[in-house]
Amino acid sequence: MALLQxxxxxxxxxxxxxxxxxxFEVNEGEIVTLIGANGAGKTTTMHTxxxxxxxxxxxxxxxxxDISRWETQAxxxxxxxxxxxxxxxxPDFSVLDNxxxxxxxxxxxxxxxxxxxxxxLFPRLKERAAQAAGTLSGGEQQMLAVGxxxxxxxxxLMLDEPSMGLAPLIVKEIFxxxxxxxxxxxTVLLVEQNARVALRISDRAYVLETGRIVLSGTAxxxxxxxxxxxxxxxM
Amino acid sequence: MLLEQILNGLTIGSTYALxxxxxxxxxxxxxxxxxxxxxxxxxxxxxxxMLYLGMGGxxxxxxxxxxxxxxxxxxxxxxxxxSHLRAKKAPKLTGxxxxxxxxxVIDNVILLFFGSQTKPYPNxxxxxxxYIGETAVNSSQLVILAVAILLMVLLSLxxxxxxxxxxxxxxxxxxxxxxxxxxxxxxxIALTFFIxxxxxxxxxxxVGMYYQSIDxxxxxxxxxxxxxxxxxxxxxxxxxxxxxxxxxxxxxxxxASYISSGYRDAIAFAILILxxxxxxxxxxxxxxxxxx
Numbered sequence: 001m002a003l004l005q006x007x008x009x010x011x012x013x014x015x016x017x018x019x020x021x022x023x024f025e026v027n028e029g030e031i032v033t034l035i036g037a038n039g040a041g042k043t044t045t046m047h048t049x050x051x052x053x054x055x056x057x058x059x060x061x062x063x064x065x066d067i068s069r070w071e072t073q074a075x076x077x078x079x080x081x082x083x084x085x086x087x088x089x090x091p092d093f094s095v096l097d098n099x100x101x102x103x104x105x106x107x108x109x110x111x112x113x114x115x116x117x118x119x120x121l122f123p124r125l126k127e128r129a130a131q132a133a134g135t136l137s138g139g140e141q142q143m144l145a146v147g148x149x150x151x152x153x154x155x156x157l158m159l160d161e162p163s164m165g166l167a168p169l170i171v172k173e174i175f176x177x178x179x180x181x182x183x184x185x186x187t188v189l190l191v192e193q194n195a196r197v198a199l200r201i202s203d204r205a206y207v208l209e210t211g212r213i214v215l216s217g218t219a220x221x222x223x224x225x226x227x228x229x230x231x232x233x234x235m
Numbered sequence: 236m237l238l239e240q241i242l243n244g245l246t247i248g249s250t251y252a253l254x255x256x257x258x259x260x261x262x263x264x265x266x267x268x269x270x271x272x273x274x275x276x277x278x279x280x281x282x283x284x285m286l287y288l289g290m291g292g293x294x295x296x297x298x299x300x301x302x303x304x305x306x307x308x309x310x311x312x313x314x315x316x317x318s319h320l321r322a323k324k325a326p327k328l329t330g331x332x333x334x335x336x337x338x339x340v341i342d343n344v345i346l347l348f349f350g351s352q353t354k355p356y357p358n359x360x361x362x363x364x365x366y367i368g369e370t371a372v373n374s375s376q377l378v379i380l381a382v383a384i385l386l387m388v389l390l391s392l393x394x395x396x397x398x399x400x401x402x403x404x405x406x407x408x409x410x411x412x413x414x415x416x417x418x419x420x421x422x423x424i425a426l427t428f429f430i431x432x433x434x435x436x437x438x439x440x441x442v443g444m445y446y447q448s449i450d451x452x453x454x455x456x457x458x459x460x461x462x463x464x465x466x467x468x469x470x471x472x473x474x475x476x477x478x479x480x481x482x483x484x485x486x487x488x489x490x491a492s493y494i495s496s497g498y499r500d501a502i503a504f505a506i507l508i509l510x511x512x513x514x515x516x517x518x519x520x521x522x523x524x525x526x527x
Contacts, residue, residue, distance in 0.1 A: 052411055076417035088412040090405055101405055104398075105417040152417065 001064050003028045003187050004049070004080075004156055010057030011041075011048050018044040020211045021058070026156065031178070031188040033219065035195040035232055036208035042191040043085055045208070046160045049189075050082040051075045062156075077105050079155030085164065085191075087145040091134025095125055098133050098144055102151030111151065117184070118147040121177055139170035146177070156187050163194045175201050195232040199223045207232070238370040240492050241485065246376040246445070248484020249383035250438040254457060255464035255476040256390060257431025263407040263471040264427050266327060270334040271312065272435060273458020274341040279305040279436025280443040280453065281345050284356060294359045302436045309432025312337050313425045321421075338454070346451055353450040356443040379441045386437065387477055390430075394473055403427060407471065456500070460487075463507045469520025478518060483507070 002025035011019040019041050026032045034042050047053035049060060051072035060068045067075060081102075089098050099118060103111035119126040122143045128136065133144055142162055149157055159178065163171040171194065179201050182188050192198035199205055199219045207215035207228065215227060222228045254276050261269045282304055286297035316337060320330050362374040394400040405413040406423050414420050442457075443449040464483045468475025483503045490502030510518065 050415060052414060071419070072414045073417045073419050076415065082415050084412065084415060088409055088415075090408045090412065092404070092408055093401075097401070101401065101413075101416045101418075104402070148416075 002026060002061075003063060004189070005061040005064075006045075006049070006058065007061065008058035009045075009048060009055060009060065011044055011053055012056045013044075018211055019048065022208075022211070022213055023058075024206050024213060024216065026187060026189050028187055029182070029185070030203045031182050031190060031201055033190045033192055033195075033198045033202040033205040034208055035192060035198065035205060035222075035228075037231075038193075039210070040208040041211040042208055043160055044211075046082055046084075046158050046189075046191055049075075049158065050080060052082075073105070076152055079153065080158070081149045081152040081154035081156070082158040082160065083145045083149040083162070085160040087138075087141045089133040089136075089141050089144050089148065091132065093133055094130050095133055095136070095144055096129040098148050099125070099151050102148035103153075106151070106153060110153065114151050114153060118150050121150075121180065122147050139166050139174070142166060142170075142174060143177075146174070146181075150181065150186070154186055156189060157181065158189045158191075160191045161193065162190070163192060163197065171197060195228070196223075240488055242370070242372065242376055244485035244488030245481060246379050246484070247442070247488060248481035249380050250442050250445075250480075251457070251461050251464050251484050252477045252480025253383055253386060253434045253438040254461040255468070255480040256387070256473060257434040258461055259465040259468075259470055259473065259476040260403070260427050260431050262465070264403060264410075264424050265317075265330070267317070267330045267334070268462070269431075270331065270458065271338040271341060272431065272461065273454040273456075274338040274345075275305060275309055275312075275432045275454075276435035276439040276457050276461075277449070277451075277454030278308065278341050278345060278439070279432070280356075280439030280449045281349055282436070283440040284354065284443065284449065285348075287357065294357070298440055301440065302433045305436035305439075306429045306433040308341075309428040309435075310425050312432075313428040317428075318421055318425070321424075338458075342451065342454060349451070351451050353448050356447050356449050358444045358447050360441075360444055375445050379445060382437065382441065386434065390434075391473065393430075399423075399426070460500070460503060463504060467507050467510055467517055469517030472517070472519045472521075475517055475519035 004026040006022055006024050009019055009022045022045060034045060036042050044053060048055055051070060055068050059066055062078060062080065090101065099115060100111060103114060124140055125143060125147050128140065133141065136144060146162065162174050175197055178188060190198055190202065199222055202219040205219050205222050206213050254272060258269060258272045261267060279301055283298050283301035286300055287294055290297055316333050317330055320333060358375060360375045360378040364371055364373045394403065402418045402423050405416065405418060406420050410420050460483055461480065464479035465476045467482060468479025486506045487499045487503040491499040494502065
């Protein structure tokens with residue numbers, strides 16, 4: 001059984017259909033990527049899974065259980081954690097406080113343990129623990145956003161555009177870390193405009209176009225697919 | 236004389252500060268201007284009076300019950316009205332108009348039950364007056380200041396040192412991100428209304444005792460002044476509301492005694508306008524930079 005399954009999910013903004021009949025699945029231990037142009041519905045998909053955006057049709061299943069009507073906090077508690085587009089760290093809080101907010105639903109002991117794992121993955125965050133998050137560089141804020149999400153002990157870690165606005169070298173670093181996070185046992189659902197980098201670390205991928213899935217396959221297949229190359233890899 | 240006036244100003248200012256804190260907390264989590272805050276302040280004063288008279292003189296019990304009941308009114312105001320507007324993604328202006336509507340309802344319910352005449356209020360904190368040097372000090376003033384300072388300390392501890400306070404500050408900084416942490420944002424908002432209404436009830440009761448009277452216009456005037464206090468200190472900033480409240484109380488008292496008592500309210504607002512001209516974000520406010 002898939003860890004996460006979307007069945008014919010529909011999501012609207014007023015009279016505009018953002019998602020029309022989206023179905024896909026994410027299996028335990030995979031890195032799955034959604035690629036697509038601006039406005040294709042990637043972020044809406046993430047928000048719908050996280051429960052920030054209500055569902056207007058279809059179902060979302062977590063381990064076979066229908067979670068379509070659950071509040072966001074219930075989804076977080078059950079391991080669906082989103083690191084949102086644009087990082088959205090709490091600028092007035094210190095790095096450490098931001099991380100601790102990520103573990104809001106966890107016990108203190110769990111948080112101490114997870115914190116060590118996060119510091120091991122992102123030593124930079126440990127160095128800057130006392131600094132206000134708003135004063136970090138873009139790359140550091142992205143690391144904080146991912147670290148904060150990890151504090152929620154996700155079974156499914158959702159990352160929305162982790163490469164946005166970052167220098168290529170830092171993008172590389174972040175993607176290497178995403179792979180490591182998966183190797184430590186966390187399933188990852190990734191949304192990226194930077195399709196090439198994302199496909200290289202992914203197992204499978206889906207291509208979204210104006211609210212529909214138009215193509216799917218293993219990452220290796222999509223990397224060499226002519227359609228994908230033309231539309232998203234700029235070849 | 237000057238010291239007495241300063242003490243008078245700080246006393247009334249500390250009650251403004253309590254109401255302003257509630258106003259600023261709600262603004263912080265919702266970016267909503269709560270026009271009902273002044274009415275809730277007045278409601279708290281009236282409920283204490285009603286319970287006190289109805290229970291045959293158990294003042295402390297009446298006071299505590301009134302604080303809780305007024306808190307529940309604030310909580311209900313969010314759950315019954317404002318939370319539904321948020322769920323429907325109504326524009327901020329709709330929320331603001333709704334609070335005006337709630338204020339009207341509260342004012343008229345009070346009018347219905349108590350009538351429009353000024354009611355005498357028992358002063359339970361008057362233990363006589365005494366002199367420090369030449370300065371006459373009223374014991375009511377000391378009690379009011381002590382209660383206000385105690386509540387401000389407690390509130391600061393709540394906001395900066397507890398998990399609930401951190402959740403409130405997260406919600407204030409970024410509600411969607413707070414939701415993604417697993418914070419029940421709607422509950423946090425309702426609790427903020429609960430706390431702010433309790434503070435208003437404390438202030439409403441203390442001012443009733445201080446002036447030994449309460450009337451139906453108290454809510455509007457104090458609502459405006461506490462809004463001014465919050466803006467003066469920097470809206471959404473806790474220490475700003477505290478200092479802002481104290482300053483407004485001080486300005487209007489000094490203005491009333493040294494310039495003209497007829498200008499009491501005008502002086503407070505004139506100084507507010509001056510400060511805002513030179514420091515638009517308020518004394519403690521941060522300039523908000525909207526990154527795109």
